[in-house]
Amino acid sequence: MSPILEARQLIKTFGRIVACDDLDMEVWPGEALAVVGESGSGKTTLLRCLSGLLAPDSGAVTFRSLGGETSDLYAISAARLRFLMRTEWGFVHQNPYQGLRMNVSAGGNIGERLMAAGDRHYGRIRGQATHWLNELEIDSARIDEHPRTFSGGMLQRLQIARNLVTGPRLLFMDEPTGGLDVSVQARLLDLLRDLIERLDLAVIFVTHDLAVARLIAERIMVMRDGQVVEQGLTDRVLDDPQHPYTQQLVASILRL
């Protein structure tokens, strides 16, 4: 088996700020990786570079499709990159308004991604939209409603449904439960855990919440100032942190 995504010597700067400082990393099929660190540590920039949204200053990101064919995200054509984004991976934004279209129905939001991937059969698209609404525990009777009538938790679930409809093997998520009520967050995390296991998804997600990382990810990367200060099995890093910064993060968790 080979990694589904690999990054080599990734560098991204904003003026004098180094957001990604010569990073190497890889993610394997079916593996859930959490990227943690405080605001400004470079984790969101890394996610954007890895997912084709933001070209790094230098370095390469390579995606490997099921057949073993590799694509260097920043060397392939824009059309090919768009196709990969719509079919092979999904991106769940922290703010669902960024990942959904508010003036299109819930069903339309899901179906749109299928159509972008080439499907034209109305009945099948609607059937798939219904199926994915159910999977994400959204009442399929609301398929024709606009998402602006949805609650924050429902919007986030709709955004995930829209991403999963094309059967991606890799999901990027940026603070997917940020800004949600605790109980809503808990339900979303349950759903995500179940979907990741059943669909055998590889996931790279950014969070500042170590409890969320422990719940979802088997592997964790701790970032500070654009560098990875510690990485490894999630339970090992959180139960026996080695780096001073990781020890500080773990010590800052509130326990009930």
Add this chain to the structure above:
Amino acid sequence: MPSDPRLSVRHLAKSFCLHLQGGVELSVLDDVSFDLADGECMVIRGPSGRGKSTLLRMIFGNYMAEQGQILIRHGGEVVDLAGAAPRLVLDVRRSTMGYVSQFLHCLPRVPALDIVAAPLRGLGIDPQAARDRAVQMLTYLAIPERMFEVPPATFSGGEQQRVNIARSLINEPKLILLDEPTASLDEANQDRVLELLQRQRDRGAAVLAVIHNTEVAAALADRELHIEDLRVTERTVP
């Protein structure tokens, strides 16, 4: 000819560096070596705070081994888990090594039955078959059926501990690590767990357990390992 050991610990050392306390260095274990064969049960004993749990956690990959080797026979090969890549550790945990921690790490909102069945699902076993097997395990450990669909966060300490044991043994690991598996159990349940562990050993599992209770330890131990002053010594079983 005796087969290769299931677990071979070589010159293992561990200290904790507390960066938030001015970099204090706490040595816990030094130069620990021992072997454990299939079908053998070794009990680790020694006063509290001397590194018994730390040793188990290092073998499981939960604590980092900074020196030495943790050689485990996994599938057809011997792998060194000290410093191994996370994927290898996870693979060994999935199919070769089980760990019963002192406390159940409850996942909020997941029913007891699904917590117990999870390791089988992880091996690609059909979810319904996994649940059926989980029912058998929980029934054997005398967890009432009405609690199967309840998340164990509200269970008593003894019930949580049995859920924990059921979860860790459901996939019949070849190497079983246990940290005080009977500490919070009443006598009837203690006997049940003891019998379950003896059965695991008799089917050929290598068992390594931290047990304080002298009677339980005596009932289970083929060998005894004592930890004192950072080192281990083997003592004959009384």
